[in-house]
Amino acid sequence: MSITSGVCLDGRDVLLAAVAVKLALQRFASQGQPPPRGMTELFAALEAAAGSMSPPRQDADAEPLPGPDWLTTDQTAEALGLSRRSVQRIARQLGGQKIGGRWLFDPPRIRLEATARAEDRRTA
Incomplete structure (x- = not known):
């Protein structure tokens, strides 16, 4: 079965997706299980996309956006x-x-x- 649809993420959504995938990878690692095929590549792609974006504009009082670290x-x-x-x-x-x-x-x-x-x- 192949997936033919896609999702477009930008801005904060890319960062949030990167965090979610990193947390999932950490959970698999802590349980001694390999991640599903493609998850590591997905994280690398999200991290690269997040790194190439200009920082999102925020209000001075807003909390910083969560990152993978x-x-x-x-x-x-x-x-x-x-x-x-x-x-x-x-x-x-x-x-x-x-x-x-x-x-x-x-x-x-x-x-x-x-x-x-x-x-x-x-x-x-």
């Missing part, structure tokens, strides 16, 4: 020394964005938060 809930929990559930509860305060049912976090913002929490522990 954003942190998962588990990674954020580890960085902050919190449980996964605690991170989910404060995800919006941490600047998290929910994509495809999963929270994603901006690494520089989480580094700042981790530094602030470490400083609070030292002064407490």
Whole structure:
């Protein structure tokens, strides 16, 4: 069976698709399973397309667009020394964005938060 239809993505949709495919690839890898045929190539194509785009315009107060390097809930929990559930509860305060049912976090913002929490522990 061959697929004869297609989908055209641009702007934020390319970035979101790249994030979704990267998360899927990570899940397959964590389960020790090979990804479906073509998924790695799809991610490479989406990443290349995202890299060749000019940055999308955003309002000054808008959160940055999630990229393939954003942190998962588990990674954020580890960085902050919190449980996964605690991170989910404060995800919006941490600047998290929910994509495809999963929270994603901006690494520089989480580094700042981790530094602030470490400083609070030292002064407490």
